[in-house]
Amino acid sequence: MVNKVILLGNLGKDPIVRRTENGVAVATFSLATSERYKDKDGNPQEKTEWHNIVLWRGLAEVAEKYLHKGDKVYIEGKLTTRSYEQDGIKKYVTEVVADTMNMLTPKGGSGGSSNIPPPPMEEPPYAIKTPVGSTVNEEIPPATEPDDLPF
Amino acid sequence: MVNKVILLGNLGKDPIVRRTENGVAVATFSLATSERYKDKDGNPQEKTEWHNIVLWRGLAEVAEKYLHKGDKVYIEGKLTTRSYEQDGIKKYVTEVVADTMNMLTPKGGSGGSSNIPPPPMEEPPYAIKTPVGSTVNEEIPPATEPDDLPF
């Protein structure tokens, strides 16, 4: 079974970083991927998709330190959907849980970085406790190669 | 900007195929990707994600003819989210609009293929008219190579 998402786009806002009671970091942000195309009259159009990104542990720490509104990032992850209830209505959120991140905005660049503290209550997607899957790429022990190859 | 999803999983049901007024085919189905892992007590667990797949034109026609419940398919596409109103409530659906499909269940295989007609009312995701993006891989004119290479 394969479940892989590859995105390269820009952050709509600074990441929001929280920690679990055990101190595990979780960062969330939305990422825009825009596509230019021509409509049937030949006029140039742009369509933007917004993706909910979730990063755990090491990746969340990196996001907290270095990622800002407007920054360009490459994300590789898994598509996941979770549900929660709001005002008695069941809602679904689809998120991309990142396992690889690559920051593409040069340091000192982008500016942006609004340091206004996040609102006390988040948008619906993140309002309810629910398990979410993740793998942090940077924590994976790099499989070092044996020196004694058989070929 | 890159927006790519790669899935390899099994169909939860037979595809549902509709046509626009212009006769353009659209197929939809949900696709399961399961992941086995061990929980913190070391017990094997399985977690299944369900993905909403949308195919247009040629890919929809192929799906209509050959895809059945339980079949294994490889899908490459784009992540898209659209919204609709239901009972006065705005709802969001995230879908994968396929541009490449690869059927992995050998012909005559899989069985399954429940021919029970689909319910009169679909799940929320497909209940409302909304524009959705798509590219059908098979309709792309294969770029044939010139014979007179410069190297």
Place this chain on the structure above:
Amino acid sequence: MVNKVILLGNLGKDPIVRRTENGVAVATFSLATSERYKDKDGNPQEKTEWHNIVLWRGLAEVAEKYLHKGDKVYIEGKLTTRSYEQDGIKKYVTEVVADTMNMLTPKGGSGGSSNIPPPPMEEPPYAIKTPVGSTVNEEIPPATEPDDLPF
């Protein structure tokens, strides 16, 4: 930096499995991906690419036990090139070092599985000792999710 290869094709022969002096397993095989297209005269053509696949450790063990000539597999990995000398001539081989493998041929299927022992000398690519990179997906400790999410 991103270096990712995604292949879905068929094994040309049974895998060849070796072990380093430390007992680490390495499996190699070639994988065919075929593409159908029409030439400029509209005649259907097929073009097959052969890829050198390398699997380490757990993945190699799985390949040894379950993979056979003709089997269909999904492979995700890294593109790597290494060089070696043969008869005083420097040669280069490009390989895909897998970090994920998904076997798509149902058990008992495929047939094929020629049990003819591999030739004493392999094709050039695997004739010389050289370091090769790898990560075995199955050995990665699955990042279990904390129960105490902050949202």
Place this chain on the structure above:
Amino acid sequence: MVNKVILLGNLGKDPIVRRTENGVAVATFSLATSERYKDKDGNPQEKTEWHNIVLWRGLAEVAEKYLHKGDKVYIEGKLTTRSYEQDGIKKYVTEVVADTMNMLTPKGGSGGSSNIPPPPMEEPPYAIKTPVGSTVNEEIPPATEPDDLPF
């Protein structure tokens, strides 16, 4: 069958652009993807892979105009291997024929751009006429969506 390569790295040199007798543009360059890891003694190491990239038609024209040594690009393409004879010895080259390219170095950036004319004779990989496959993403007519969706 799936044959996909995804790379994000830096150009080692300016692209070399040629044209076939029919005026079709072909650009080639090598792309570095570097990976940082720690060796078994815990010392940080870097390993760089060099990939041979080939772009056709529209993508080649874009590369010619905008890509320079050192620039960062995202490439999506196919793995292909071709052979040629040199001094009576058969040689193989593995290339990535791009079908999507995304330039990630901001305009006016990178500088580099050594305008030293390319040597009269290229490295072995490009010395011999051979057919190579390609699809230029930008030439694909964007599948416009019908307004009359059936759902």
Place this chain on the structure above:
DNA sequence: TTTT
């Protein structure tokens, strides 16, 4: 031959 690149980049961080």
Place this chain on the structure above:
DNA sequence: TTTT
């Protein structure tokens, strides 16, 4: 809400 981003970016080109």
